[in-house]
Amino acid sequence: MKYIKQFLIILAISFIGELIKFYLPFPISGSIYGMVLLFILLVTGFIKIEQIDDTAKFLLDIMPILFIPSAVGIITKLHELQEIWWQIIIITVVTTIIVMTVSGLVTQTIIRKKNRLKNQPGG
Amino acid sequence: MDMFTETVCWGLLISVGSYILCDYIQRKKHFIFFNPLLFSTIFSILFLIIFKIDYEDYYNKSDYLYYLLSPATVCLAVPLYEQINVLKKNIQAVCWGIISGVLASMGSILVFSIMFGFSHTMYVTLLPKSITAAIAMGVSEEMGGISSLTVPIVIMTGITGHMVSEKVCKIFKITDPIAKGIAIGSASHAMGTTKAIEMGEVEGAMSSLSIAVAGIITVICSFVFVHFY
Incomplete structure (x- = not known):
């Protein structure tokens, strides 16, 4: 029963997220609204982490395989990508590396700068 | 092929099986192309092509995985x-x-x-x-x-x-x-x-x-x- 109860809470929040998406005009997905909602409920203490912890950890653990059916769906789009597939692959790989490097280095630089300021005597 | 239209679990079995297999290979040989997500996607695609199975048919058998994606994303909180x-x-x-x-x-x-x-x-x-x-x-x-x-x-x-x-x-x-x-x-x-x-x-x-x-x-x-x- 433990897992079922926890799953109920998570499903309810997912559903509320989808309802928010239904009523608001923004192109934000219901799962993102649900994620923000769950975060707020946890921070404000309306939901205790123990009430969802086990099922949440299970769902996060199996998350990679949840993408596979959609990823296989690429085969239905192959004909549309036929002429530009190599450009698409270059763009996908190169931009992913650029974004990762830029955001990682910016974050790291700011953190290190702050730590250095904090560690300075009298700083 | 009747074998695949009359049964349900194979879609999931292929996805999960190839994921685990590739994860195992990657742990032994640190080669980035043996990525479980990439490998299981390609493996599933090849499987569909070889056995001439429609994507629709495969998707109908494994879309329950997709229904779990929204609750899983919520859990990232x-x-x-x-x-x-x-x-x-x-x-x-x-x-x-x-x-x-x-x-x-x-x-x-x-x-x-x-x-x-x-x-x-x-x-x-x-x-x-x-x-x-x-x-x-x-x-x-x-x-x-x-x-x-x-x-x-x-x-x-x-x-x-x-x-x-x-x-x-x-x-x-x-x-x-x-x-x-x-x-x-x-x-x-x-x-x-x-x-x-x-x-x-x-x-x-x-x-x-x-x-x-x-x-x-x-x-x-x-x-x-x-x-x-």
């Missing part, structure tokens, strides 16, 4: 909540990291679109490629792109992020766990985040945060970027 103190302490670095990631993503797509001489439609189809599929579809549609084409590109981005994240962090000396998480989440949404969760608690939490924040910032920035090309 859990690792974030557990690391809330890390977030509070580094809020400035985290915000600037994600913003710079979004700008780098859109800027580099702009440059590539000009370089390859893409149409405006193709440019806006690519524009939201670094963010989570559901939001990316919405952005693409809103801006006049082909949303059904945005989805496979988003997925390719996610698989790339899942594959290269460890190498990229190593090469560019991104060693701070917060920076790693932000980098992976901003570049490759929830699919990359599954890798960040494997790396560590802080990485996973920061990557989860980046999915939501980068998604929202991309929605806002796309209204500006759509006019550039």
